[in-house]
Amino acid sequence: MSPDPASGIDQDPARRPGVPAEKPPHSQPHARNVAQVRQDGRPTDAGQARTPVFGTAQPPRGLSGRLRSAAYAIPEHYARHWLLLILADRVDVLEHRVRRRPGMAVAAGAGALLGAVALARALGRR
């Protein structure tokens, strides 16, 4: 015997809202087939055709933005579309940290340069 007192109340599939998986087409209450498109023909920031509504948060910028534009030019059924977006995410974080702390970025860059010079000299001596 089931421990749940409401057991079986939705046993009949007819009571389950998602059965069948697709209902016969019918207009949803209060929906209207209104074109709410900004008819300017421009693509979205992701380079896609605009849908009637679209997000406007965090427009792409910098190197990460260029990587995102490149990614969206690749159809999404190719893995490189996603890999490029993930790379853009990581670059975005780095760019953000540089913008927040430019002094540290300069120091890190200088340190990397000195390290590279030292390594080149060491290799040259060999």
Added chain:
Amino acid sequence: MKALAYQGPKHVEVVTKPDPRIEHPGDAIVRVTRAAICGSDLHLYHGLVPDTRVGHTFGHEVTGVVQEVGRAVTTLRPGDRVVVPFNISCGSCFFCERGLTASCDRTNPNSQIVGGVYGYSHLTGGYDGGQAEYLRVPFADAGPFKIPDDMDDDSVLFLSDILPTGYQAAEMGEIKANEIVAVFGCGPVGLFAAKSAWLMGAGRVIAIDSVDYRLQFARRFARVETVDYTQVDDVVAHLREMTDGRGPDVCIDAVGLEASGSLMHKALGVTMLQAGAANVLQWAIGAVRKAGNVSIIGVYGPPWNLVPIGVAMNKGLTLRGAQCSVRRYMPHLLEHIRAGRIDAKAVISHRLPLDDAAKGYHMFANKQDDCLKCVLLPNGGAA
């Protein structure tokens, strides 16, 4: 307004942002009263969802009060209390007409895989989410559900996502009377999937996890048998033993891409840049009986996931997965809540002001303080 903003993997902050504004005639602006942190938000938090941009506000489980409406909105007025489905849907496209609001064609210009979602990266349209003081709600006549005057926000908050999601997970399993159902994952979605399995007439429900406080809660809340997979040598073999050697009739994957428990999947997840680990799905396919059903409600992402599709084919399995099309479930599940059959707010373990959102994410991600479900209160309210 104050809003949570992503800064990088495992780093979110509360910042000041411009208030959202009406951008399309069918928009509404909602003052957020409750915003929950979802298990799928952790995929964003960990930097695993492609096109998650610095500054993005997460949050797709929201109740609130309508603040302002666009000129084309007819069913909502300022002052109306609403619970907002996590799907952004138009109500009139090919998919919405068939009830499949998660697949709306008119709200996500960035991908053909899924419709628009609040606060879930630019992969799902680039809409800032509701872990903030205000939220822009497109197609306001089609999505938001008015909260009845006799219901409080906590009781209906989870109609936005996790309760219909758990219910759809069970529904996709096509559970028949007295069948044995195994639910992988004792987070809130898994708990609601387990409850829903009983409603659909299951004869036994077995829940699997590794976190002790979650297993205990599952036994109390959903009245299920439990398996701690860290305490058995082989969870697939163990489930078969529990079911007379045949395997459960239905397995529900309510974990998704951040599954733990397999070193191989974790390693490959990093080196092959997979969107996480699919070991729970592997267990589900392995454990379910031949000709059984596997329901996938845990979130996975592109591009690759190691899935034993050959095993699935040879066993003759039915695999069904989907993002939940929330709107079609809301009236039905509201009645279950009102009748006391599902105590949805019982899964809330923490209520925090928005300023403590980073702390909430850290606690939730690391399963500290017996955290099960954390709800943010961006505009105050009972904590």
